[in-house]
Amino acid sequence: AQKVTQAQTEISVVEKEDVTLDCVYETRDTTYYLFWYKQPPSGELVFLIRRNSFDEQNEISGRYSWNFQKSTSSFNFTITASQVVDSAVYFCALRGGVRGAQKLVFGQGTRLTINP
Amino acid sequence: DGGITQSPKYLFRKEGQNVTLSCEQNLNHDAMYWYRQDPGQGLRLIYYSQIVNDFQKGDIAEGYSVSREKKESFPLTVTSAQKNPTAFYLCASTSGSLGYTFGSGTRLTVV
Numbered sequence: 001a002q003k004v005t006q007a008q009t010e011i012s013v014v015e016k017e018d019v020t021l022d023c024v025y026e027t028r029d030t031t032y033y034l035f036w037y038k039q040p041p042s043g044e045l046v047f048l049i050r051r052n053s054f055d056e057q058n059e060i061s062g063r064y065s066w067n068f069q070k071s072t073s074s075f076n077f078t079i080t081a082s083q084v085v086d087s088a089v090y091f092c093a094l095r096g097g098v099r100g101a102q103k104l105v106f107g108q109g110t111r112l113t114i115n116p
Numbered sequence: 117d118g119g120i121t122q123s124p125k126y127l128f129r130k131e132g133q134n135v136t137l138s139c140e141q142n143l144n145h146d147a148m149y150w151y152r153q154d155p156g157q158g159l160r161l162i163y164y165s166q167i168v169n170d171f172q173k174g175d176i177a178e179g180y181s182v183s184r185e186k187k188e189s190f191p192l193t194v195t196s197a198q199k200n201p202t203a204f205y206l207c208a209s210t211s212g213s214l215g216y217t218f219g220s221g222t223r224l225t226v227v
Contacts, residue, residue: 043204043206043221043223044218044219044221045206045208047215047216091158091159102147102166103164104159106159108156108158109158
């Protein structure tokens with residue numbers, strides 16, 4: 001079975017602080033894909049990043065960075081110099097294998113609040 | 117522009133009523149999915165369909181039903197057997213190329 005755990009239910013920081021959102025996953029597949037989505041108050045899911053299991057390079061996109069470590073089954077997300085507009089619920093998700101139903105399995109989400 | 121349209125945005129259901137949530141996509145995607153979101157529980161898979169006229173149960177299918185008569189459409193019916201239907205419902209689709217598109221959701225409330 002596949003599982004994603006986001007242990008941090010809520011995080012609240014002051015603007016300009018750095019913040020890391022944790023994601024730990026479980027899968028028996030050797031090929032799998034990890035995702036991060038942002039959900040603003042309006043409700044739609046905004047795609048942030050996708051990473052496959054063979055690419056452990058960390059990625060940086062502006063103030064966002066992702067740390068993928070297969071040894072610890074983690075795919076953590078860091079926001080540097082946070083801004084109020086970063087306030088949202090963030091989901092980590094996993095899709096296993098190259099065949100099958102292509103289902104996304106989501107973590108419980110982390111509600112991030114950036115205070116001015 | 118291509119995308120997924122979910123309607124209505126807000127829906128109110130009386131006890132014992134069946135209601136149907138609409139999900140339409142013009143992306144020519146083969147696979148479609150329904151997720152339910154409750155506070156603190158993330159998104160849980162209700163049903164999914166990989167091809168027209170075929171669908172499978174997800175993790176929480178009890179009290180729900182779906183159909184996939186057209187590639188573009190994947191409606192979800194919340195039946196009276198669903199004891200706690202108040203939630204936010206999201207529809208998604210994919211072509212299999214690892215890109216998923218989500219609708220803007222339907223918020224269902226039991227009154």
